[in-house]
Amino acid sequence: DAKTTQPPSMDCAEGRAANLPCNHSTISGNEYVYWYRQIHSQGPQYIIHGLKNNETNEMASLIITEDRKSSTLILPHATLRDTAVYYCIVKGTGNQFYFGTGTSLTVIP
């Protein structure tokens, strides 16, 4: 499965959009991009996933570049409860998820 690279930490002002980048330059054509987040001492929570088209749901938007080598998770109006570690995962033909180090997002009042 493709590896992902994310910045270790980011800050975002409350109410502003949080844009979390992820590089997955070795992704192959049938591999999906998944985003999960983990609030301290809890299990990961599913956010969104996509293959090549941009996706939006009630939690976030996922923007995938045309060459699929990177993506951005957008939380449109960050709240204090969005403070968490965000993981970008590329899932291949197998069902396993291999987590990288993620981005620790801190939403500042």
Added chain:
Amino acid sequence: GAVVSQHPSRVICKSGTSVKIECRSLDFQATTMFWYRQFPKQSLMLMATSNEGSKATYEQGVEKDKFLINHASLTLSTLTVTSAHPEDSSFYICSASGLAGATYEQYFGPGTRLTVT
């Protein structure tokens, strides 16, 4: 999304004893369940993949005789940490997977905090 539960949420045991952790998918049939371990300030590390009715597949470096996994039904998998030692103290998280429409989904449990004294 689907609900996955774990029991217990916290457990403290003495060194040398065994501890069993249960993972249940509450509202869907999970053909595959996964077990992860997470040390403080680190990411989740996949330990093993468990398919219902068959032996688990362990990741490299994970001792199968120490971490016994049983997946007897489509809604229950158990992880038994045998002869636990303080270095086994960690946050253990399970996940369950299944098809949701045309796409694959994986749902995580809330985790079990194991402390070995």
